[in-house]
Amino acid sequence: MTGKVYLIGAGPGDLDMLTLKAARCLKLADVALVDDLVHPDIRAMLRPDAEIVPVGKRGGCPSTPQAAIEQRMIDEARAGKTVARLKGGDPFVFGRGGEEMLTLQAAGIEVEIVNGLSAGLAVPATLGIPLTHRSFVHGVTFVSGHPHQDGDEPNWQALAQSGMTLVIYMGVKRLPLIRAELLRHGLAADTPAAAIENGTLPQQRQVLSTLGALEQDMSAAGIHSPALIVIGPTVALASCSPSALERSEAPLQGKGGGIGNEPKWLPTELAQ
Structure with a gap:
């Protein structure tokens, strides 16, 4: 059975600005692909058995290729896992969430957008x-x-x-x-x-x-x-x-x- 991907906005940085829906969806994740600017304490909201995959993307620094991030999400979902793709801010505001959504949909993966408060x-x-x-x-x-x-x-x-x-x-x-x-x-x-x-x-x-x-x-x-x-x-x-x-x-x-x-x-x- 194919899993599901949540594209989750983690907000601008302050942990208190994470939405209740985002916190709830994090508890569902078997694996989380986490951007560099996401508050580190948000990881504690994941289940203890959840796998955390850092996929840092910051200007002027080495970054995980976008294609590799998208392929990892597809592979994990096809393995039947629930995937949290955790992004700073909002996934649809300069977060490449639109690209990831279309790629996942083209691969037949169910996607849900969980908005975050944009910086x-x-x-x-x-x-x-x-x-x-x-x-x-x-x-x-x-x-x-x-x-x-x-x-x-x-x-x-x-x-x-x-x-x-x-x-x-x-x-x-x-x-x-x-x-x-x-x-x-x-x-x-x-x-x-x-x-x-x-x-x-x-x-x-x-x-x-x-x-x-x-x-x-x-x-x-x-x-x-x-x-x-x-x-x-x-x-x-x-x-x-x-x-x-x-x-x-x-x-x-x-x-x-x-x-x-x-x-x-x-x-x-x-x-x-």
Whole structure:
């Protein structure tokens, strides 16, 4: 009898942000293929007899080939096992869950998607950054800063002119190009911007800046991957939230000036 695969989102990092459904499905697994960014304590939620297979995938580091991951899931399911494919964030938001679902379905394997809280939603909130606010932006765009192997780039011109909050995953290494493209296509250099490393975890670190100065401020603060980049007017609201002091030992840095100090680009409505 063929087994089943659960594509499970483990959330942004904080163990408390794992969903109840994800925790329940983990108990069903005979074998778990676990991504590198998944909180290590989540493994304790698996059955003691479950086999754990690390399949780390992190930018700039050796990674398990995607084809090998998919083949392992197929082999385990055909052996009658229940498989948990555990991914950071949400499997359908830059998690290659769509690719894995189609491959498994083509092989005749039953698949169930278990959504997780994506970093793009959860991480900005740790600093009090709303992704939308009807007084400032009418939407949000999630975009990968790491192009597909065929080299296709996001439409930076459209993004620069969209008037939306930009949440950029996997963009640290290519920030010089991203910054240059957004500026070239008309996004103002003084647009508020933030970079948040290890978001939602105790070791979270962040820098508040502007698009024009973000690269320099990140370098000065030592912000590295894994980090999320957020660009748009609502980033200016970050200093209104005291939660950053609870989330991290590191203060807010850069052009924002830190908690309790209004950034020079704080919207007029909120500076009064």
